[in-house]
Amino acid sequence: xxxxxxxxxxxxxxxxxxxxxxxxxxxxxxxxxxxxxxxxxxxxxxxxxxxxxxxxxxxxxxxxxxxxxxxxxxxxxxxxxxxxxxxxxxxxxxxxxxxxxxxxxxxxxxxxxxxxxxxxxxxxxxxxxxxxxxxxxxxxxxxxxxxxxxxxxxxxxxxxxxxxxxxxxxxxxxxxxxx
Amino acid sequence: xxxxxxxxxxxxxxxxxxxxxxxxxxxxxxxxxxxxxxxxxxxxxxxxxxxxxxxxxxxxxxxxxxxxxxxxxxxxxxxxxxxxxxxxxxxxxxxxxxx
Numbered sequence: 643x644x645x646x647x648x649x650x651x652x653x654x655x656x657x658x659x660x661x662x663x664x665x666x667x668x669x670x671x672x673x674x675x676x677x678x679x680x681x682x683x684x685x686x687x688x689x690x691x692x693x694x695x696x697x698x699x700x701x702x703x704x705x706x707x708x709x710x711x712x713x714x715x716x717x718x719x720x721x722x723x724x725x726x727x728x729x730x731x732x733x734x735x736x737x738x739x740x741x742x743x744x745x746x747x748x749x750x751x752x753x754x755x756x757x758x759x760x761x762x763x764x765x766x767x768x769x770x771x772x773x774x775x776x777x778x779x780x781x782x783x784x785x786x787x788x789x790x791x792x793x794x795x796x797x798x799x800x801x802x803x804x805x806x807x808x809x810x811x812x813x814x815x816x817x818x819x820x821x
Numbered sequence: 822x823x824x825x826x827x828x829x830x831x832x833x834x835x836x837x838x839x840x841x842x843x844x845x846x847x848x849x850x851x852x853x854x855x856x857x858x859x860x861x862x863x864x865x866x867x868x869x870x871x872x873x874x875x876x877x878x879x880x881x882x883x884x885x886x887x888x889x890x891x892x893x894x895x896x897x898x899x900x901x902x903x904x905x906x907x908x909x910x911x912x913x914x915x916x917x918x919x920x
Contacts, residue, residue, distance in 0.1 A: 651822060655830050662837040662857055671849050678853050681834075685860055688827070692871045697863075697879050704886050709856065709893050716897045717849055720904050738843040742836050749832040753825060762823050763872050770871075771879055779876055780883070791887045798891030805898035 651691075658684040675713050682706040693766040696773045827868040835861035848903075848910040852896055859889045 661684065664677040682705045689698035769775070780788055834857060841854025863882045870878025904910055 647822070651826060655826070658830060659833050659837070662834050665850075665853060665857065666837055666841045666844070671847055674850050674853055678857065681857065682860065685864060688830075688864065689867050691822075692827070692867050694867045694871065694879050694882075697867055697882050700883060700886055701863075704890055705856070705860070709890060712893060712897055713849065713853065716900060720849075720901070720910060735844060738840060741843075742840050745839065746832060746836050749836075750829070753828060763827075763868070764874065766871055766874065770874070771876060775876060776879060776883075780880055784877075784880055787884055791884050794891050795887060798894045802894045802898040805895070805902050 654684055654688055654691075658688070671717050672714065675710055675717060678713075679706050679710050682710070692763070693768075694771050695768075696771060696776050824868065824872055827864060831861040831864040831868070834858075834864070846912050848900055848912050848915075849897075851912065852893065852900075856889065856893070859885060 658681055661677045661681040665674045665681065668674045668677060682701060686698040686701040686706070689695075689701060838854045838858035838861060841857065842851050845851055845854065863885055866878040866882045866885070870876065870882075900910055903915065907914060
C-alpha cells in the first residue's frame, strides 16, 4: 500500500468522523444538517474508492441532495433550529458516552477475536459495478423487491400529503348541518 | 486497503448516530442521526460487496436508500403535524401518551 493511499484514506476517515461529531455536538440544527451533508459527500467518495460509482452518485443525489434539502426546508419552516440547553436526567450525558465506548469496544473485540482471516479488499475493475450490470441484476433477479420499494415510495408520498394536509372544511360543514 | 479500516469507520459512525439519538432532544437532529446510522450500515454493505466481489450488496444499498427516503418523508410530515399541535419539536414535551 503506497503512502499516498494511506494519507488519502486517513484524510477521508478524519473528515467523516469529524463531520459526524460536528453534527452531534452543534447546537444549531442547520449547522448539524450541513455537517451531515459533508459526511454524506465523504462517504460517497469512499464508495467511489470501493468501486461502486452508481451507489456513490445515488448517495449524492438522494441523500446529500433530496433528503437534506427536505431537512433544511423543514428546519426553516418550523423555525426550530435552537432548543434551550438543559439536562432532563442528571448525568445522562456521561452515562451515554460511557455506553458508546462500551459499544465501540464490543465491535472492535468482535472484529479481532472472530475466527476469520481477512485479507485486503481486492482491486476491482470499472466493469464490475457499472450501471449496466446493476440494472440487469435489478430488473431480472431483484424485480420483486424493486416493485415493492416503488410501492413503499408511493405510499410514503400519499402518507406525507395526508399528514400535512390542513383540516378539511367539509367536516365542519357537516357538523353545522347536524346542529 | 484492509477490510478493518472500513468496518472500523462504519462502527464509529454508527456509534455517533446512536449517541445522537440518545443525547439530543431536537427531534430533527434525532432523524439526522438515524440517517447517519443508515449510512454506516450502507458502508458495510458496499465494503463486503467489493470484498466478496458480488453485486447484491450494492443493490441492497440502493433499496435501503429508497426506503430511507420514504421514511424521511413520512417522518418529517409527522414532525410538521406535531409542531402544529404542540408548537415545539422538543421530544421531552412529546409525552402525552405517558401513563
